[in-house]
Amino acid sequence: WILINVYQALLSGCSAGGLASIIHCDEFQSLLPKPSKVKCLSDAGFFLDAIDVSGGRSLRDLFGGVVQLQTLLTSRPNSGLPGPPSSENQRVNAKKKNMELEVHKNLPKNCLSQLDPTSCFFPQNLVEHVETPLFLLNAAYDVWQVRSSLAPATADPLGSWNDCKSNHAECNSSQIQFLQGVFQSLLV
Structure with missing residues (x-):
């Protein structure tokens, strides 16, 4: 993509794409030339971290699984760690640290500085951190x-x-x- 001559841009999505437009709104703006006007629109992407009818948090469990899956898919064995770990415990800790770093690459850093990765998948926790103009459209x-x-x-x-x-x-x-x-x- 050649984005040199972009003056206005709208990042939008619906449902899961609406959630992605919230998560990546500021990142999208950072990819464009400075004088560009950027706005984001999330349509039906405001998924709530709400208590379900049993008193649990079904969607939190689902998003926690997404974080784990993303971690597993993006982690790589021996990714730049110097030398072999001297013990099994060090190996596990090094792998865990690598996985955490990979997940952190995909979520807004200003949210992650305050909350865990699963919480940063919920718009109610994200919108206060988004600096780019963001419009939310969601049915009650x-x-x-x-x-x-x-x-x-x-x-x-x-x-x-x-x-x-x-x-x-x-x-x-x-x-x-x-x-x-x-x-x-x-x-x-």
Whole structure:
């Protein structure tokens, strides 16, 4: 790509791409010539680190797995470490340090200076660190988040949320109250 003559740019994405546009917004701006006007747009990418119906954090567990997978895919044996480690413990520590360094290359450093990598995958923790103009577009009731994050089958083994997940008109009053509480946090 030849970016020398770029004067305006918009980085945007939807869903996972919307999350990526938040994570990489400042990095994208740094790739362009200084007088360029850069803005970022995240559409349906504001995934919440919310408590699910069982009291757990299903999406945090999922994002933790993403961090681990990214770590495994980007780690390389003996990546520039001087000489062979003298003990198994040193080898494990060196490998762990290398993996942490690889994950840190892919997330905003200003977030990582305050939070762990998994927390830095959540927009609620990222947006305060983004310096480039960032626009967020997100539905208050995100069907994917209800089905996959707030009331996944693992958090609802008896299926008491199945009807509500399929049709919000089928939600009982406590389910509506739960959903309103979660999505109210989007407005803060």
